[in-house]
Amino acid sequence: MAARPFDPALAEQHHLLALAGDVPAEELDVLATSRFSAAGWEVPAEPAARRGRSKAGPIAVLRLSRLSSLRGPYPIDRAAAAALGLPGPTGQVWLLHAPVERGEAPWPGAADRDGLGRAFPDGLPIRDEERVVTWLVAAARRLAGAVRVTGVGGGPATVLVPDPAAAVDLTVWSDIWLDPEAALSVVRQAVPRARLDLGTPWDGPPAGTGVRPVPGAEDLDARERAALHQAADDRDLEALTQQEVRSAYGMLADLDLDGVLAVEVGGETRLPQALAGVPWASGGAVTYRVSWAPDELADLGMERPPIEHRIARGRAAPLVNAVARALHAAVAGEITDMMGFIVDPADL
Structure with missing residues (x-):
């Protein structure tokens, strides 16, 4: 029997991670443990080789944090994906179960490379929702997927399709x-x-050093001033002759x-x-x-x-x-x- 189908009504309650159908769950496991210390499977995902050849078992649950988890994969056909605004290659979706925690609205004109300001115009996610949503975007960028952010209070959803090519560094x-x-x-x-x-090389002390008295040294006589400059020269010479240690x-x-x-x-x-x-x-x-x-x-x-x-x-x-x-x-x-x-x- 085929794997459990996706109910589109769930998309109105949860953020979605949309991926191509051939992306294995193990990829998500690696990306989750790379970001969250508590990440791990509560209900393991069925191996890709067996998926679709047996009765639909329990949905896999990937724990991200104490409050948040990812559940799936739900297979989704092209028509259902298009109805949700998801890109053409989408073949599976994962539901994010996380608290709704919002802060201040994004600053007008602020940098928004990931599109979060566009997706959360009334208040950016904070605390656990911020951590897991930014991870969803990062995972989508790495796996050439998309994130569908559900609207608040029945508002319109936003689909983010981060460009993998933007991750240069x-x-x-x-x-x-x-x-x-x-x-x-x-x-x-x-x-x-x-x-x-x-860095910028040191070109030595400014012109006039040692000739004109600096504030606070007006009462020094010539012999005292010469002794101070000689001590400073000796210290500089010692520093310059030692091997430079760079951090x-x-x-x-x-x-x-x-x-x-x-x-x-x-x-x-x-x-x-x-x-x-x-x-x-x-x-x-x-x-x-x-x-x-x-x-x-x-x-x-x-x-x-x-x-x-x-x-x-x-x-x-x-x-x-x-x-x-x-x-x-x-x-x-x-x-x-x-x-x-x-x-x-x-x-x-």
């Missing part, structure tokens, strides 16, 4: 620190025009009309949930953040940016992937995307 997490020159040589394997960005640095690559590719290297003690329990990251990790910035930064906050942005992004994204892949080959560890989900280097 990547982070490599490792327990290996590369010195700036070593990291630059790795990054240049993918982007030869990359250069180190170590962070960066690299930049000018992509001409396509913006800038940046790599930021540093340490991080607050790790994403996806790395919880990884032994080498128990005390923190070295991060290699690879990001892209377009010429028009405001475009990054747009749900549907202009075609010029998308063309530039399409050319920059393979370079971001190549840099992350090269860094991972050098330092191992894990790669996460902008949503905090683990990325297999073979998929880049």
Whole structure:
């Protein structure tokens, strides 16, 4: 017998996650445990190989948090999906059971890359509803799906179709620190025009230092002033002759009309949930953040940016992937995307 059909009336009571029919439940399990520490199956999902070949069993329940869970999958045909405003490839939906918790209305003109301001014009979700709804959008972006946000008080529903291509930036997490020159040589394997960005060099004290007395030092005689300057010079010389210890640095690559590719290297003690329990990251990790910035930064906050942005992004994204892949080959560890989900280097 076929799996349990979807009742469209449920869409008026719950937010929906809509996915293609061939996306296995195991994918959702991985994404849920990557974001929520308490995630796990209360009622396991039937393996995809068996689904539809036996009597419809209980709907699977994926616990996200103490208050929220995801239930499904409900198969849905093209006509029913279209009636709900869902995109054509939709073949299954999952219902979100979560509290309704709303805060203030979105600021007019604020960045709204995920479309949440459009979906919640009277009050953005807060607390648990915010956490699970933003995860739904992130999961839809990762799995090329959609989210249908039910209206409040009988209001119209909103369908969000986040663009997977907008998730450009990547982070490599490792327990290996590369010195700036070593990291630059790795990054240049993918982007030869990359250069180190170590900040603005110090050009020495301002003109007149040591000649004109500073406020508060007018009563010093020439011998006392000379002794103070000599002590300062000795301290500067000692600092300059010691090997510089860096805790962070960066690299930049000018992509001409396509913006800038940046790599930021540093340490991080607050790790994403996806790395919880990884032994080498128990005390923190070295991060290699690879990001892209377009010429028009405001475009990054747009749900549907202009075609010029998308063309530039399409050319920059393979370079971001190549840099992350090269860094991972050098330092191992894990790669996460902008949503905090683990990325297999073979998929880049």
